[in-house]
Amino acid sequence: GESVGLHLPTLSVQEGDNSIINCAYSNSASDYFIWYKQESGKGPQFIIDIRSNMDKRQGQRVTVLLNKTVKHLSLQIAATQPGDSAVYFCAASGGGADGLTFGKGTHLIIQP
Amino acid sequence: DAGVIQSPRHEVTEMGQEVTLRCKPISGHNSLFWYRQTMMRGLELLIYFNNNVPIDDSGMPEDRFSAKMPNASFSTLKIQPSEPRDSAVYFCASSIQGAGTEAFFGQGTRLTVV
Numbered sequence: 691g692e693s694v695g696l697h698l699p700t701l702s703v704q705e706g707d708n709s710i711i712n713c714a715y716s717n718s719a720s721d722y723f724i725w726y727k728q729e730s731g732k733g734p735q736f737i738i739d740i741r742s743n744m745d746k747r748q749g750q751r752v753t754v755l756l757n758k759t760v761k762h763l764s765l766q767i768a769a770t771q772p773g774d775s776a777v778y779f780c781a782a783s784g785g786g787a788d789g790l791t792f793g794k795g796t797h798l799i800i801q802p
Numbered sequence: 803d804a805g806v807i808q809s810p811r812h813e814v815t816e817m818g819q820e821v822t823l824r825c826k827p828i829s830g831h832n833s834l835f836w837y838r839q840t841m842m843r844g845l846e847l848l849i850y851f852n853n854n855v856p857i858d859d860s861g862m863p864e865d866r867f868s869a870k871m872p873n874a875s876f877s878t879l880k881i882q883p884s885e886p887r888d889s890a891v892y893f894c895a896s897s898i899q900g901a902g903t904e905a906f907f908g909q910g911t912r913l914t915v916v
Contacts, residue, residue, distance in 0.1 A: 724904060733806075733893050733907030734845070779845065789835050789858065790905060792845035 692717040694782050694793040702799040709767040711796045713780035718761060721784035725754060725765045727776045728795070734779060737765070742784070767798075775800045806908035808894050814914045820882040823911045826875055827896030835905055836869055836879050837893040845893070851877065884915045 693716045703709045715723070721742040726734035740747045740754045740763075747754050753766040763780050777797050781790035807826040815821050827834050836848040849859040851871045859869070866885070871877040881888055891912050895905040 722903070726907075731909075733895075733909050736904050736906070739904055781845075789847040789850045789861075791847070792837075794844040 692720055692782055692791040694780055694791050698796055699794065700797045700799065702801055703770050704801050705770060705772060707770055709765075709770045709774070709798060711765045711767075711778050711780075711798065713763040713765075713793055715761050715763065715780075715782045715791075717782070717784075718758070719784060720782040722782065723754070723756060723763050724781050724783075724790065725752075725763075726779045726781065726792075727774075728779065729776045737778075770798075770800055772800050772802075774798060806894055806896050806906055808892075808908035808911050810911060811909060812912045812914075814916065815884055817885055817915055818883045819915075820880065821884045821888075821913060821915075823879040823892050823894075823913070825877045825879070825894030825908060827877070827894070828906055829875070831896035831898050831906070832874070833897045833899065833905075834871060834877050835895040835897075836877070837895065837907075839891045839893060839910070840889075848879070881913075884913075886915045889914050 724739040725737040727737050728734045738749045738752050738754045745756050751768045755764045777795040779792050779795045781792045783790045809824045832853050834851045837845050839845045848861045849869045850857050854871045869879045891910045893910045895907045897903045897905040
């Protein structure tokens with residue numbers, strides 16, 4: 691089956707700096723990857739996704755990079771704002787697995 | 803659209819009691835997922851329905867847990883009898899095409915079993 695892990699449980703960045711959150715997955719057959727943001731007391735909220743036929747995808751202030759060779763995924767947030775403070779999860783699916791397998795999450799802390 | 807709607811938002815029950823969690827997916831979505839979130843284990847997929855049919859329930863912890871989806875607009879997750887270790891936040895999510903697409907999550911039900 692799939693296992694998904696994040697490299698750091700907590701990441702602290704200065705407001706205005708760029709944030710990079712990393713994630714690794716185990717199943718080379720996984721073909722869909724997604725990042726969620728979860729604020730306290732709320733459900734996970736979609737940020738951006740990417741399929742295995744791509745290695746980069748950009749959204750508004752966010753970029754997801756996929757390296758299938760080393761099974762690594764990253765989320766880059768440009769010009770981090772106080773509202774970006776949350777727990778960020780990466781998730782993967784495919785390779786015969788139904789549903790999304792989530793990593794444990796990285797808590798992004800924004801320092802003024 | 804109101805999004806995925808879960809009820810209740812909070813539930814406190816005594817050990818041994820039956821607990822029923824409810825979910826209304828987004829209209830038009832044909833896949834529904836139940837997840838459980840704890841500090842120790844993170845977000846775990848419990849069961850997944852496609853077109854109201856359970857596809858994968860391998861994540862359901864044990865026989866005390868059961869889930870139904872009688873129609874496209876309603877699903878329940880039942881725990882009977884409940885135990886303190888079932889305390890967690892339970893999320894329902896729905897998507898338009900099943901696995902491999904963006905899932906929209908509800909606000910969750912925080913269950914406390916005392």
